Amino acid sequence: MIDLLTIFVLAVFVGFEVVSKVSTILHTPLMSGANAIHGVILVGAILITGSAESTLELVLGLLAVFLATVNVVGGFVVTDRMLEMFKK
Amino acid sequence: MIVQLMYLVAALCFILALKGLSSPKYARYGNFIGAFGMLVAVVTAYLHGVVHNGLWILVAVALGIIVGIPAARSVKMTAIPQMVALFNGVGGAAAALVALAEFFAVRDPGFLFLLATVLTVLIGSVSFSGSVVTFLKLQELMTTRPVLLPAGQQLAIAAGVSSVALCALTIATPNGFLLWLLAVVGLALGVLFVLPVGGADVPIAISLLNAFTGLAVAASGYVLANTLLIVAGTLVGASGTILTRLMAQAMGRSLANILFGAFRATTVAAQGEEQRTVKSGTVEDIAILLGYANNVVVVPGYGLAVAQAQHAVRELVTQLEKRGVSVAYGIHPVAGRMPGHMNVLLAEADVPYEQLKELDDVNPGITSVDVAVVVGANDVVNPGARDEPSSPIYGMPIFDVDRAKSVVFMKRSMRPGFAGVDNELLYNPKTTLLFGDAKDSLTKLLAAVKQL
Numbered sequence: 001m002i003d004l005l006t007i008f009v010l011a012v013f014v015g016f017e018v019v020s021k022v023s024t025i026l027h028t029p030l031m032s033g034a035n036a037i038h039g040v041i042l043v044g045a046i047l048i049t050g051s052a053e054s055t056l057e058l059v060l061g062l063l064a065v066f067l068a069t070v071n072v073v074g075g076f077v078v079t080d081r082m083l084e085m086f087k088k
Numbered sequence: 089m090i091v092q093l094m095y096l097v098a099a100l101c102f103i104l105a106l107k108g109l110s111s112p113k114y115a116r117y118g119n120f121i122g123a124f125g126m127l128v129a130v131v132t133a134y135l136h137g138v139v140h141n142g143l144w145i146l147v148a149v150a151l152g153i154i155v156g157i158p159a160a161r162s163v164k165m166t167a168i169p170q171m172v173a174l175f176n177g178v179g180g181a182a183a184a185l186v187a188l189a190e191f192f193a194v195r196d197p198g199f200l201f202l203l204a205t206v207l208t209v210l211i212g213s214v215s216f217s218g219s220v221v222t223f224l225k226l227q228e229l230m231t232t233r234p235v236l237l238p239a240g241q242q243l244a245i246a247a248g249v250s251s252v253a254l255c256a257l258t259i260a261t262p263n264g265f266l267l268w269l270l271a272v273v274g275l276a277l278g279v280l281f282v283l284p285v286g287g288a289d290v291p292i293a294i295s296l297l298n299a300f301t302g303l304a305v306a307a308s309g310y311v312l313a314n315t316l317l318i319v320a321g322t323l324v325g326a327s328g329t330i331l332t333r334l335m336a337q338a339m340g341r342s343l344a345n346i347l348f349g350a351f352r353a354t355t356v357a358a359q360g361e362e363q364r365t366v367k368s369g370t371v372e373d374i375a376i377l378l379g380y381a382n383n384v385v386v387v388p389g390y391g392l393a394v395a396q397a398q399h400a401v402r403e404l405v406t407q408l409e410k411r412g413v414s415v416a417y418g419i420h421p422v423a424g425r426m427p428g429h430m431n432v433l434l435a436e437a438d439v440p441y442e443q444l445k446e447l448d449d450v451n452p453g454i455t456s457v458d459v460a461v462v463v464g465a466n467d468v469v470n471p472g473a474r475d476e477p478s479s480p481i482y483g484m485p486i487f488d489v490d491r492a493k494s495v496v497f498m499k500r501s502m503r504p505g506f507a508g509v510d511n512e513l514l515y516n517p518k519t520t521l522l523f524g525d526a527k528d529s530l531t532k533l534l535a536a537v538k539q540l
Contacts, residue, residue, distance in 0.1 A: 011318065016330065025112060026109045026115055036175075038176075040305065044186045060185045060188050063182075064181075067181050074159055074160040077156070081160070082435075
């Protein structure tokens, strides 16, 4: 458990460090990019559904897989559309 | 071992994706790297962790792609904030569902597992319902004004207290019914939390809810003992927290004031009742004013985006530059409806990002600006925010355009801005108003400047 806590604390510092350097022009893509990244809950949803024993677990898991996929693909596509415009 | 390694690769990709955003030039590659990391993580999870139901999972993923991609491709740039709010909400819901499912799968839950589970369910539900209300507000499916329920504050406090109590109860006596109840209270809490947030403050709510979903995902990482979820969720939590703080600073108010100090619109309109004179000009007058200026600052607001006038304003600016006028855009951090939204809208119209200036770049030299052109903005140039301690937006940093040599204020009507506050700048003798649709006015101005 202490391992997980260590990882959490280090990630907090990395997060603050990386994000505070983001250019103010890109705050909207930052939010939508971060949005796509928390779609990583898809990994959790897949793991839980893949080992589901009861119908309840299966239904909850599949719903989570669906929602998380919307989050992931939608997030990355929207962010890409925005960043494409900034390249010029 | 190999699985952990793959998760590490994914986590690094996510960090690089965020790092890429430090320069507009390379940001797009960063996003590709992030998407690649996600692919690695998802394929790893599928190959390693799926014992059964594999086909069902693929079907659910396919459905998610069928819904997500067209939605993301077709959304207009003006509607990005509500889209981000929605994607954020479904992410929060997914986290809550994962924690619920895992709770029913585990036989003998320990204290830390239960703590992480209740936190994920609670924060995920708040984030989901809060994001949905934010979406409804931004999409104008409901009023953008703060909604003050009778006893709304007491209700919110009651929901807050009962959610904490339910968390404690669930940890003490693990019970599926209590956890479902917690999810329901969390949903109510999210609604009560966002309803009183006024239109102009909605960007902050989005940003905060984004941080919430990140935290929910990180907490779900404890539930599943999965390091990747912890790292990725925490990164998002950190970015959401930083953005929320920056936005609060840009509005000159504390976070608590924004979330709980709903605008009291009634105290504001008092002096707006009397008829006061404003000066309005013709397109030709303003074309002359602009065409013979040395130095022009354009302050665009959300009204510009609503009128789809980004391209029109860029054409006018290009024409002025051909005449030797030096032009910059003044972009307020809260212009638009989420942090940095206006930059995206102008980039869409091919405005080079070097021309986008912030408050601190524009204000020091504002007295030597010949003409400040305000298009579809209002609150961000309202001198009341600087001079009137009684104004509800007092303390918000503004563009001091009232100190420029002259001001052209393009407005659809005399209606006040998103925050519902009257603007003294309209009655300033230096100000010339040009009434009409922003796109229309700009196109006519362009034609008139070409005639000079």
